[in-house]
Structure formats: C-alpha cells, structure tokens
Amino acid sequence: MSHPHPARDCILCGRCLDVCPVFLASGKEELSPKAKHQLMAALRSNPQLLEALPARLLADKCVSCGRCEKACPQGLSVPAALGALRAEHAGWPQWLWQRWINGGNILWPAMATLGRMAPRLPAPAAARPLMEKLAAMHDTPPQPWFRMAAPAAGTQPPLRPVMLFSGCTARRIRPRWSSKATALLELAGIRPQPETAFTCCGATLEHAGLPDAARQARHANITAWHNADRPLLVTFCATCAHGLHGYARHDELWHETPPDSATLWTQSVVPLSVFLQKFPVQVLDTAPEWFRYHQPCHAPAQHDPDAALLYAMAAQTPAAAAHGRRIRPAGMTxxxxxxxxxxxxxxxxxxxxxxxxxxxxxxxxLCPAQDNACPPPVVTGCSGCTLQLSGTAPEHVAVHHWLDVLTV
Structure with a gap:
C-alpha cells in the first residue's frame, strides 16, 4: 500500500483527537486519525492483514477536512493516506463519485431542477435527507443585506491579469455567484478575463481514491492558467482555494512548465474577499440584526479572509445603518x-x-436569546458547506454563501 509520508510515522501524541470531527461526533477512538495511522503502519509491514472489505470500511469514515494534518507535529494527513487506501480498494462509491464530479455539467443542473420539486414529493423517512439535499441544490436567490460601493480613489488594481476560478458548484448550479464576483471586481476597476477551460480543483477526487482523475483535473487547470498568461486566480470557495494551493506539492505537475511556475501558481490563488476589504458598505433594510458565521474546515483557522470581510462590514454598519439599526455577528463557530x-x-x-x-x-x-424571533441566519464561505448546511438546516434557518448577502 502506498503511503504519502513514508519517512514519518504517528507518534501517538493524540493531538488529532481534539480536532477530528468524526471522532468527536462518534466518540469511537477506532475512527480517530491516530488509530487509522496505527492500523496503516501495521499494514505497511503486513499488507495481508487487511482484506478489501475491512479496508473499505476504514477508508470510508473520514470527512477529508484536513484538520488532523494541521494538528499533527509530524504533518501526517489521514485524508491523503485514506485516499491512497481507497484507490487500492476501490468500490462502487468511487465509481459513482467520479461520475458525479466529472459528469456534473449535466447531472447537477438536473438534480437542481428535481430539487425544486423535492419539498412537494412524497418520500419515506429514510429518503428525506436526500430530498433535503436536492432541495438545497435548487437556487433561490435571497435578498442582499449589504450594498458595496467602489473603494476610494487611488486604490490600485493588481498589475497582473485576473481570472475567476469559480469552482464546480458555481459553474454548474450557482452561476449568479460568478456574475456577482465579476461585478464586485469591476467595481474595483478590475475586469477579469473570461473563465475558460477550468475544471474541478481535484481535491475531492484525490480524497475519494481517484488519483488519475485528480491528476487530470490539475493538469487541465494548470494548462488553462498558462494559456491565459498565468493570471491571478480569484476564488470565493475556501475548499477550492485550499485545493488549488495544494498543487505545489505535486512535483509531477510542473516538469514541463517554466521553473517559477509552482511558486507563481501558489502566489496567484487569492480569495475574492481579500479584494473587498476596503469597500465602503451600506447596510440595507433587509439585513437581520444578527448572523452566525460557519468557518469552513479548509479556511485558514486564524486569518480567514471571508470572516474578516464579514466582520469588517458589520463593524461599519452602526453609523451607516438606516434608522439606527445594527447588524452584528453572533460570534465565530x-x-x-x-x-x-x-x-x-x-x-x-x-x-x-x-x-x-x-x-x-x-x-x-451562538444564538443570543431572542423572544418570538427566527434564529439568526448562517453565512459561510465554502460552496460545499453552503449546500450541506442548506440541506440540513432547522426550520426557519436561512443559510447563505457570503456572496449572497452582497450587492453593488
């Protein structure tokens, strides 16, 4: 079995236990990153100990959040290790996932159309979670909370060309996110190049145990970037940004590119929220008094630019809000x-x-006490988190990508 860190092994420090969502939710230490690393270390010396079915059962119990790698003093990554295990013991989930990702240009809009009908369709209790997720794929644009104006005169646009990397969700079922991102950049005097030839960032394919498909996606994106004269890549999905930043670790991607390509690529991936930090903001009458922010797993833990943008906008609103209204973040998750x-x-x-x-x-x-009021809405900065939380939200709780709450 292949192993992404052959020179390093788990030292059993247990730091991963404090951050692993699967372990914290289940309370089962055998599902923790530490236990999985121990088992995989045993398999490297005795590969015959594990047959295909137990391998699948182990590999399928990881949400690929990457928190264990950040906490581990050895830098060990369970998603990477289990991606390799999934590749060696592939099953029907890999087959279906590859078709879901690579065939999404047709499948996702079709499922979004079905999602429009999902709340009205009869379904057994076991099928309700699926129907709720289908309903979340249907696009119902909310009313924005903030109006952004052009930044002060003298703000310099970047010297390099700019291109959006919208990600699978925006390209397939949320095109208005890309349109709004373009409008916000143009407000700052930045005219992005048309987004062409980009595909999945490849991270979800890698973690699913589909390394060849992930490699093809990365090569396609790098080729499109080179063909566009190596522009800045502006993204509004924390998971896409995380996946794109990871390209520099794959040496085989850069063999036929100029020597500075890997470094320049990493420097080129910029969150959209970074460009918007100094925009003047007006709070609209549609804004709630409170909101909650869900910080995606793949966002930077300490310096999340999306959270910084939302908090900066909220900080501007006491003086700018009509009728003295305030909009306040209820706190970080x-x-x-x-x-x-x-x-x-x-x-x-x-x-x-x-x-x-x-x-x-x-x-x-995080909800402050409110009598006879709906719970505060939730805002996040990841396309996948937006769909997942929308499909599982309690009644009367709205979930938005932060682009949803902005207008120009």
Missing part, C-alpha cells in the same frame, strides 16, 4: 465540520449526519 464529507456521503451517510448534527449544535450555541 468552533470550526465544527458541516459533515459534507465528499465520498463519505455515499458510504457512511449516518456518520456524516452525526458530524452535521454536532455542527448545528455548535451553531445553535
């Missing part, structure tokens, strides 16, 4: 995983549900 889980949604949906329930419990803990 504890970075609880939403339970999206990628291919884990297919193979271990009940465990995904446990992780998701823990996320909503954490979000509910």
């Amino acid at each position: 504890t970075r609880q995983c939403c339970g999206m889980g990628g291919v884990m949604q297919l193979a271990a949906p009940s465990l995904c549900g446990m992780v998701n329930a823990a996320c909503w419990q954490a979000l509910d803990s």
